[in-house]
Amino acid sequence: MSLVIAIDGPSGSGKSTLSRRLAEHYGLAYLDTGSTYRAATIWAVRQGIDLDDQAAVAAATRAMPLVVLTDPQNSRYLLAGEDVTDELHTGEVSSVVTKVAVNLEVRAELKRLQREIIESSRQSGGVVAEGRDVTSVVAPDADVRILLIASPEERLARRSVDRHGTADAASMEATKHEVHDRDASDSTVSQFMEAPDGVVTLDNSAMVPDESFAAGVAIVERALRG
Numbered sequence: 001m002s003l004v005i006a007i008d009g010p011s012g013s014g015k016s017t018l019s020r021r022l023a024e025h026y027g028l029a030y031l032d033t034g035s036t037y038r039a040a041t042i043w044a045v046r047q048g049i050d051l052d053d054q055a056a057v058a059a060a061t062r063a064m065p066l067v068v069l070t071d072p073q074n075s076r077y078l079l080a081g082e083d084v085t086d087e088l089h090t091g092e093v094s095s096v097v098t099k100v101a102v103n104l105e106v107r108a109e110l111k112r113l114q115r116e117i118i119e120s121s122r123q124s125g126g127v128v129a130e131g132r133d134v135t136s137v138v139a140p141d142a143d144v145r146i147l148l149i150a151s152p153e154e155r156l157a158r159r160s161v162d163r164h165g166t167a168d169a170a171s172m173e174a175t176k177h178e179v180h181d182r183d184a185s186d187s188t189v190s191q192f193m194e195a196p197d198g199v200v201t202l203d204n205s206a207m208v209p210d211e212s213f214a215a216g217v218a219i220v221e222r223a224l225r226g
Contacts, residue, residue, distance in 0.1 A: 003028060003126035004118060005220060006142035008135040011179045012155030012162075013148045014204055014212055019130040021213045022220065023072035026128075029121040030072035033131030033138060036110045038088040039066050039077050041100045046079075051099040058105030068117055070127065089163075101132075114138050135199045144223040146216065147195040150205040155179060 005022055009015050016032060023030040040061045041051070049056045069076040076085045087093060100106055114129065118139055121127035129138065135145040150158070157167040160175040195201045200219050204212040 001126075002122045002124075003144075003224075004122055004139060004142040005126075005128040005144040005146070006134045006139040007128065007130040007146045007148055008132065008199070009130075009148035010150075010155060012157075012159040013150045014158065014209070015130040015148050017209050018148060018204075018212050018216050019128045020072045021209075022216055023128040025213075025217065026126070026220070028072070028125060029070035029127040030075055031068065031070055031114065031117055031121070031127055031129040031131075032075065033110070033114045033129060033134055035075075035077055035085075035088050036066065036068070036113060037101045037106070038093050038097050039079060039084060040064055040106060040110065041093055041097045042084055042087055043079055044100065045096075051096055054103045054105065057100060057103055058109065061100075061103075061106045061109050066113070070117065070121060072128070111138050136196045140196075144220050145199040146219055147199050147201045148212075149201060149203050152179075154205045 003026060005019075005026075005028070007015050007019050007022075019032070020030055022028070040057075043064045043066070044051060044057045044060045047060050049060055051057055065080045067078040067081075069078070076083055077088060078084070111133070114131075114134075115138060118127055118129055126143075129142070131138075135142065135147060139145075156172055156175060156179050159179050160167045160172045163175050200223075202212070202215055202219065204215065207215065
């Protein structure tokens, strides 16, 4: 049996944590679609391309030699054979990735790549894919589709801990623009706050990770039972 689980939602909702745990629990591959945009950003910058030049960025993305390793315990992103995983979430990338993420030609190319990875993983058992548009555009035929949401305050606190190790006032202020600006820009090209038909909404605002995981498993099990 193959199983494809798609998880969508805004920044800081806990998509990566839940997705990795579900992938490990069910023995599936793991794909963070957002990291493909970050890899494309690194690639374009390394090519000396102005990220405001949408045609040039799109052309670079189509030529990008990206390999994605989908082990949920050690997912890696290789550019021309170089492991750039640790660079994906640096401040330098986070500050400019939006310019790449709202490029419609880039989105079309990366969605093609994401679908290719999902289909390949489906043939070998399945995958948990997470990120913008994954439930509605990238994998609308997934066996399980979840929209993971949380309150804006909780999402900001979680992202602050991810980036700075704490959710104190200074750290949250430093992180605010990354979360709010990314959501605002992505909302111009993606719908990720309202669940389409067939997508189950999970609000984990008041949940710790173990509770969110248990709720996710319950959703998957209900879907598998039909």
